[in-house]
Amino acid sequence: MKITPLYPIHKQLGAAFEKQHSDWNIATEFTDAVLEHHAVRNNVGIADVSYRGRYRLTGEDRAKFLHRIISNDVEGLTTGQGTYATILTHRGKIIADMNISVLEDAIGVDTAPETTEILFNELDKYIIADDVELSDVTAETGAIAVHGPKSTSLVQSVLNIDELAALPEGSNCFREADSLFKHTIVCVRTDGTGEMGWTVYTAAEDLVLLWETLMTEGARFSAQPIGWNALESLRIEAGIPRYGAELTDSVIPLEAELEHAIDFEKGCYIGQEIVARMKYRGHPNRLLRGIEFDTGSTSVGAISNSRLPRPGAPVFKDDKEVGWITSATFAPTLEKSIALGYVRMQVTEAGSRVRIETSEGSIDGTVVLLPFS
Numbered sequence: 001m002k003i004t005p006l007y008p009i010h011k012q013l014g015a016a017f018e019k020q021h022s023d024w025n026i027a028t029e030f031t032d033a034v035l036e037h038h039a040v041r042n043n044v045g046i047a048d049v050s051y052r053g054r055y056r057l058t059g060e061d062r063a064k065f066l067h068r069i070i071s072n073d074v075e076g077l078t079t080g081q082g083t084y085a086t087i088l089t090h091r092g093k094i095i096a097d098m099n100i101s102v103l104e105d106a107i108g109v110d111t112a113p114e115t116t117e118i119l120f121n122e123l124d125k126y127i128i129a130d131d132v133e134l135s136d137v138t139a140e141t142g143a144i145a146v147h148g149p150k151s152t153s154l155v156q157s158v159l160n161i162d163e164l165a166a167l168p169e170g171s172n173c174f175r176e177a178d179s180l181f182k183h184t185i186v187c188v189r190t191d192g193t194g195e196m197g198w199t200v201y202t203a204a205e206d207l208v209l210l211w212e213t214l215m216t217e218g219a220r221f222s223a224q225p226i227g228w229n230a231l232e233s234l235r236i237e238a239g240i241p242r243y244g245a246e247l248t249d250s251v252i253p254l255e256a257e258l259e260h261a262i263d264f265e266k267g268c269y270i271g272q273e274i275v276a277r278m279k280y281r282g283h284p285n286r287l288l289r290g291i292e293f294d295t296g297s298t299s300v301g302a303i304s305n306s307r308l309p310r311p312g313a314p315v316f317k318d319d320k321e322v323g324w325i326t327s328a329t330f331a332p333t334l335e336k337s338i339a340l341g342y343v344r345m346q347v348t349e350a351g352s353r354v355r356i357e358t359s360e361g362s363i364d365g366t367v368v369l370l371p372f373s
Contacts, residue, residue, distance in 0.1 A: 001025045004050035005142050005207045013225060020228055021113035021244070024051040029227040036230035037332040040193055044148035045226035046214050049199065050207065053116025054141055055109040055123070059132040062107050066100070069126055069270060071253065073263040077102045082170035082188060086261050087122055088271030092252045092278070095122055097243055097261065101172045101188050108172075108186065110143070110199070112243035142207035144214065145190065147197035147234070150221040155198045158210075158217050159187060164198070180213075181206050193231065194238030194371060233329045236340055239290055239370025245311065246288055246326045246340055255284040255342065257370070286323060286342045290372050291315070291354065293337045294364040303337045305330070309358045316355045317347050325356060331372065338372055339365070 002024045010017075015027035027048060030036065039045045057066065067074040072085035082101040086094050096115035101108040111119050120136050127134060146155055156164050159175045164187070167173065172188040175181070183203035190199045202210055215223065241247050241256050253261055253275060262275060278284060293303055308328045315323035323343035331338045339356070347354060352367040 002051070004048055005204045006048045006050065006144075006211055009208060009211060010048065010225075015225075015227060018228070021051055022116075024113060026051055027225075027227045028229045030225045033227065033229035033233065034330075034332045036224055036226040037233050039222070039224040040148045040195055040226060040230065040234055041333055042149070043222040043224075044146060044150040044154050044218060045224055045230065046211070046218060047145045047147070047226045047228075047231055048142075048211070049145045050142040050204075051113045052138075052143060053109075053111045053113060053119065053136070054138045054143065054201070055111075055120060056135045056137050057107040057109065057132060058105065058135075059130070061130040061132050063102070065127065065130045065132045066107060066123075067266070068268070069123065070098070070100075071262045071269055071271070071275070072100070073266050074100060074102075074107070079104050080171055080173065082172055084170065084261050086253050086258065087119065088253070088269075088275070089249065090271060090274075092271040092274030093249050094243070094247050094251050094253060094256075095119065095249055097247055097258075099170065099188065099190065101170070101186070103172065103174075103186065108188075108201070110188075114244040140204055141201055142204050142210075144200045144207070144211060145192070145197060145231075146200065146214065147191075147193045147195050147226075148223075149195060150223075151196050151198055154214065154218050154221045154223060155187060155200065157220075158213050159185060159200075161187065164189075181209065185210065192238075192240060193234035194240070195234075232327070233331060236327050236329045236338060237331045237333055237372050239288075239340065239372060241288060241326075241340070246342075251342075252278065252284065254278050255286055256288045283345065286344050287348045288326075288340060288370070289343050289348055290368040290370050291325070291339045291341055291356070291365040292368055292372070293339070293356075294366075295336070303363065307358060307360050307363065308337060309339060309356045309363065314357050315341055315343055316357065317352070322347050322354065334372055340370075343367060 328339035
């Protein structure tokens with residue numbers, strides 16, 4: 001089982017751990033998942049996301065190489081900019097999704113732990129005559145996510161960078177190595193919870209110091225450490241798909257409403273023909289939607305955790321199966337139980353009534369557009 005460089009610190013803080021994401025032993029809760037969820041919505045939460053995969057591309061052809069393979073524009077980006085993209089099969093299905101950061105002397109790639117190895121191999125096989133070097137830097141680096149309405153103030157205070165508030169999503173800036181931190185710290189805006197957020201990257205040997213500095217300075221902003229369970233309920237409320245749940249190699253980006261991951265004006269890339277045909281000549285047969293569960297006589301809008309549908313639970317309209325659940329949770333902000341799932345086009349309109357089959361019986365629900373509100 002794999003652990004991040006911050007595992008000993010989390011253990012000292014009394015975190016609970018579970019195996020998640022391709023055999024990583026991840027802190028799931030530090031105090032209570034609901035309290036941690038509210039910390040992000042109201043103040044700021046700090047999370048270890050070092051289990052995600054990280055690559056570095058160098059060489060003169062790095063932008064041109066990546067541009068011709070993935071679904072979004074790279075050649076049009078300048079230093080400090082970034083984008084979200086996918087890499088697809090020839091049939092337009094998602095092999096991996098990724099966040100791209102254009103640095104001064106390299107391009108950084110951040111991907112899901114489930115796709116760390118496969119994406120590296122997929123990119124590597126296309127390097128033939130290009131002046132490109134691809135390095136997996138997951139083990140030698142770490143990443144800390146800082147989310148919430150006070151996240152910008154906290155990160156600015158720690159990194160001593162004033163222009164953060166003006167950076168659009170995906171953009172990056174950095175703090176040079178100095179007497180405190182031995183290595184450069186790269187900061188990327190990543191709004192992965194529905195709140196303003198930042199992912200801060202540095203060398204593994206500086207990660208503990210960075211965590212402790214964020215936590216110490218974070219006391220001024222009511223910051224709390226948050227675990228995987230809170231990150232999940234936050235992203236589900238925000239309607240953000242993740243690889244291994246909503247995104248798999250059986251899904252086409254347009255089915256997951258990932259048009260922001262695609263540049264429809266760029267030239268060819270792997271899977272482009274299928275995606276373009278679906279965009280301009282047809283439509284997906286299914287779409288990602290939210291579902292709010294009926295709660296019967298309960299006093300709040302929640303059903304018991306044991307009754308929450310598991311991933312893959314079938315969704316029915318009347319007696320016809322029309323989709324399946326990908327993620328489900330209690331949403332603390334909304335005070336109700338919700339899910340993400342794919343449903344066929346005839347039930348994608350907000351207000352459509354559906355039924356979900358679980359091991360403990362059926363649950364009725366209502367289809368909603370994302371994000372939940």
